[in-house]
Amino acid sequence: MKKEDRIIKLPELLAPAGSPEALEAAIEGGADAVYLGLSAFGARAYAKNFDDSAFREAAALAHAYGVKVYITLNTLI
Numbered sequence: 446m447k448k449e450d451r452i453i454k455l456p457e458l459l460a461p462a463g464s465p466e467a468l469e470a471a472i473e474g475g476a477d478a479v480y481l482g483l484s485a486f487g488a489r490a491y492a493k494n495f496d497d498s499a500f501r502e503a504a505a506l507a508h509a510y511g512v513k514v515y516i517t518l519n520t521l522i
């Protein structure tokens with residue numbers, strides 16, 4: 446295989462987005478993807494997770510910039 450035939454795939458830059466402000470900073474900082482928690486699924490007692498409407502807005506904003514959104518599921522069984 447020739448050197449010019451090889452495709453170099455860069456790793457995905459994944460950033461935490463614990464608030465709308467952190468989400469905007471991650472997008473502006475060039476993140477390829479963000480991860481965030483939903484209020485109904487977080488195990489951390491004092492975390493400020495996204496409620497349903499805030500999540501919809503966050504996902505719409507991220508996707509408008511081509512940024513993937515991953516949801517953390519930390520609930521205890």
